Amino acid sequence: MAKKSKFFLISFFLLVIVFALVYVGVNLTSNVGKSKTEVASEDAGKQLNNLYSDLSINTAAPVKGQIDLDPADIAESLPDISKFPITVNNTTDQFVEIFSSTEKSGTGVDGWLTETATAFNEAKIDVNGKPASVKIRNIASGTAADYIKSGKYVPDAYTPSNELWGEMVKANGVKTQLITKRLVGNVPGIVIAKAKYDALVDKYGAVNVKTVTEAIANNEFSMGYTDPFASSTGLNFLVTALNTFDSSNILGDKAVQEFEKFQANVPFIASTTIQMRDAAKSGRLDGFVLEYQTYVNAADLKSGYVFTPFGVRHDSPLYALGDLSPDKLAIINKFTEFVGQDSYQKAAQEKGFNQLEEYKSELAAVDGNLLSSAQKLWKEKKNGSKPIAAVFVTDVSGSMDGEPLNRLKESLLKGQKFLGKDNSIGLVSYSDDVTINLPIGKYDTNQQSMFVGAVNSLQAGGGTATFDGIIVALKMLQDELAVNPAVKPVIFVLSDGETNKGNSLKEIKGLIENYKVPIYTIGYNANIKALQSISSINEAASINADTDDVVYKIGNLFNVQV
DSSP, X not given: OHHHHHHXXXXXXXXXXXXXXXXXXXXXXXXXXXXXXXXHXXXXXXXXXXXHHTSOEEEOOOOOOOOXXXXXXXXXXXXXXXGSOEEEOOXXXXXXXXXXXXXXXXXXXXXXXXXXXXXXXXTTOEETTXXXXXXXXXXXXXXXXXXXXXXXXXXXXXXOSSHHHXXXXXXXXXXEEEEESOSSOOOEEEEEEHHHHHHHXXXXXXXXXXXXXXXXXXXXXXXXXXXXXXXXXXXXXXXXXXXXXXXXXXXXXXXXXXXXXXXXXXXXXXXXXXXXXXXXXXXXXSEEEEXXXXXXXXXXXXXXXXXXXXXXXXXXXXXXXXXXXXXXXXXXXXXXXXXTSHHHHHHHHHTTOSOOTTOOOSSOOOOHHHHHHHHHHHHHHTTTTOOEEEEEEEEOSGGGTTHHHHHHHHHHHHXXXXXXXXXXXXXXXXXXXXXXXXXXXXXXXXXXXXXXXXXXXXXXXXXXXXXXXXXXXXXXXXXXXXXXXXXXXXXXXXXXXXXXXXXXXXXXXXXXXXXXXOEEEEEESOOHHHHHHHHGGGTOOEEEEOTXXXXXXXXXXXXXXX
16 A cells, blocks of 8 residues: 555656656747747737736727817917917017027027027117017927917017928918028038948948938938927928929929838837937937037037038028017017127027038928928828827826816817828726727728717726726737738827826836837826836827817827827
């Protein structure tokens, strides 16, 4: 009996050892012949499935909503002009208000016009026997153009970064008088890592927009540029590239075909210059667009990159707008004379302006209507043959109740007008648990109606399980990619606070990194650092908007990314 027991015991241990060896062998050999990427992808798939299966996920009944077929109303979405700071206040009753681009009307190296306008006001200059002054409002050129073109707020004068915006404002029917083609000198350029610059010179003989676009089309150069609807440098690059493709007709078939070929290999369109620079720091980009004044003030760029000018110069033209009184026109002309003095131009040079004076604009003046058409072309063709699959992940926790949720709904309903019809979208909401409000589907009229119905049905209450919502969105996108591998996956997270339920960022950060899905975050009066930490993983934008300007900001974000 003892011998039998001993025999069974030994047999049992041998069996355990055999099974253990088989298990180890299978695991050791299961990845033989697979690349690290394939193994990582399989591991990520297992992790995603495990995390997904542990969640409590609801599926909402589909509800159709009434589609608003009217085009997006820019004027309606623009916030009150007070959202944009006055950096120089008028000191007299007789004054002019000037919209100024941000690189010259801020502070520090970006404060040249702020300081010069302050000096003008302190000089107590009289115009027609009465003391005069100026008011400077710091506002990006593209945003300023939206206010002026829509008629929501028209200042007395406008100094964008370049003349392209002035042409667009004029073409829109706004009475525009060019006071001067230049307040201060600046140049846009492509900033390229030195090693890549040398490689381009070796192969193409020179570096310019023509050789850069050719290298991008050949998948030899990775470059990012900024939103041509909002960024002066982005708009300039778009028009210059189209002109390079066909100078006789920048919107002709040849230019469009070359643009599509080029754009198919552009990995990154940034909503902001900051977002683009962060992507460059990560090593993802060989080059990106920037103004020289910013480049020369950034030590980290000057040491490792080469600046190549392109397009129209950014010489800050000044325009008078509307039917101004003779006194107001006189103030604008006096101000123009004042800032043109040697002392103020030398001060500008110390801040990085008035350099590269030998560079002349490559393009003649471009008609404003043509510029607007170029923007529309970009919107239609920027994704090439790779449509977007986007999941909107919305916070419906208790803290979103009331005005925040109302604005979230409004921003999604108005923002969806910017979504391309070739794309696919889905909607997820989260509080304590996660709800799939709308599965991913082609953004046709039926899906648009379902999206409107799903958004209108959102209700707030409970905790904030942000990362559970992201897990569900990732799973939906991976399932969509299995069916439609050509789509580009994107996630938009709309939230007002930090996670207090479910999984943490630490638990899913590796998963997000592996899938490389950009996660754009929109904060509603939020702790922006918490949301930035999500977006920074795959170099997506994070914007913070209060309830006054979120509709406009989301519209801009969707316009660029979807």
